[in-house]
Amino acid sequence: MNYPPILNTIFQKIREYDRILLFRHIRMDGDCVGATKGLKELIKNTFPQKDVRIIDYQHSDFLSFLGPDDDSIPDEMYGEALGIVLDTGSSDRISNQKYTLCKELIKIDHHIEREPYGDYRWVEEKRSSCCEMIAAFYAAFRQEWHISPAAATYIYTGMITDSGRFQYEGVTGDTLRLAGLMLEQGVDTERLFAHLYLKDFESLKFKAYVYDQMQRTENGVAYLYIDRGVQEKFGLTLEDASAAISYMDSIRGCLCWLAFIENQDDTIRVRLRSRSAPINHIAEKYRGGGHANASGATVLNEQEMQSLLKEADEWIRHYKENHTGWM
Numbered sequence: 001m002n003y004p005p006i007l008n009t010i011f012q013k014i015r016e017y018d019r020i021l022l023f024r025h026i027r028m029d030g031d032c033v034g035a036t037k038g039l040k041e042l043i044k045n046t047f048p049q050k051d052v053r054i055i056d057y058q059h060s061d062f063l064s065f066l067g068p069d070d071d072s073i074p075d076e077m078y079g080e081a082l083g084i085v086l087d088t089g090s091s092d093r094i095s096n097q098k099y100t101l102c103k104e105l106i107k108i109d110h111h112i113e114r115e116p117y118g119d120y121r122w123v124e125e126k127r128s129s130c131c132e133m134i135a136a137f138y139a140a141f142r143q144e145w146h147i148s149p150a151a152a153t154y155i156y157t158g159m160i161t162d163s164g165r166f167q168y169e170g171v172t173g174d175t176l177r178l179a180g181l182m183l184e185q186g187v188d189t190e191r192l193f194a195h196l197y198l199k200d201f202e203s204l205k206f207k208a209y210v211y212d213q214m215q216r217t218e219n220g221v222a223y224l225y226i227d228r229g230v231q232e233k234f235g236l237t238l239e240d241a242s243a244a245i246s247y248m249d250s251i252r253g254c255l256c257w258l259a260f261i262e263n264q265d266d267t268i269r270v271r272l273r274s275r276s277a278p279i280n281h282i283a284e285k286y287r288g289g290g291h292a293n294a295s296g297a298t299v300l301n302e303q304e305m306q307s308l309l310k311e312a313d314e315w316i317r318h319y320k321e322n323h324t325g326w327m
Contacts, residue, residue, distance in 0.1 A: 017082035025088040032087035034158025041151035087130035128170035131158025135178035152185035219317040222257040277319040
């Protein structure tokens with residue numbers, strides 16, 4: 001594998017600082033949690049004397065099996081720290097905005113780069129996950145890093161969740177080789193997959209509800225709106241409700257599928273997925289962004305929701321008229 005020169009700079013910065021603070025994006029997922037926890041474990045294993053912390057003010061029931069983050073620290077402790085932001089394309093999506101207090105900042109990310117923030121940036125838009133990048137970081141300095149089963153498990157978690165168990169676009173031979181390198185460190189895949197994929201009885205009933213209630217636009221955009229009443233009926237967390245996006249990914253003729261999930265503050269979270277046709281440009285119009293075929297956005301009311309849906313339908317119509325071979 002060929003590794004970019006920026007990795008040498010990042011490794012030297014990690015050597016240089018006694019305190020390192022790791023940051024990730026809002027609405028945490030397996031990749032940002034796995035990347036921050038995996039990198040923290042790598043650094044602590046290799047440099048036990050360093051003070052390495054993840055300070056996040058959000059919580060995920062779905063990922064709680066990976067363990068808690070660190071307690072808050074006084075603002076003055078940020079001032080002499082190296083900050084590393086992982087899996088976050090734009091600075092407004094960093095969950096802990098105190099990252100600005102750090103002495104220097106490194107960005108490690110695999111999203112389309114809309115905002116080149118940070119003093120040092122390692123961005124690879126074609127990587128299937130940020131955790132794949134952390135696995136590559138380990139491989140590049142394998143003789144110097146000290147890895148543990150816990151670190152490998154964190155990293156592997158993000159690799160499988162962000163790639164849909166290695167089925168999404170962006171998965172390459174490198175992805176699988178790096179995943180294999182993590183497995184060699186002692187990942188308990190049976191236990192990990194049980195945490196990630198075993199379903200509660202009520203969640204399966206929700207899946208049946210999704211298939212009954214989902215709709216399709218004229219040009220083949222599948223969509224579903226999940227209000228708070230539905231969330232309460234099925235006992236869903238926001239993460240559970242958001243999982244509906246994956247239930248609509250295999251509909252022939254639907255190149256785009258959307259899940260609208262009502263938040264507690266009355267805004268509506270939007271998850272956008274597509275096959276072949278990139279849709280990140282639509283997400284960017286509605287306070288979001290992400291990957292070409294997997295993005296997120298936020299709309300403020302039903303009018304904006306209908307506007308986004310109309311744009312998606314028109315875009316898919318245009319794409320189908322100008323491309324062949326889609327299914």
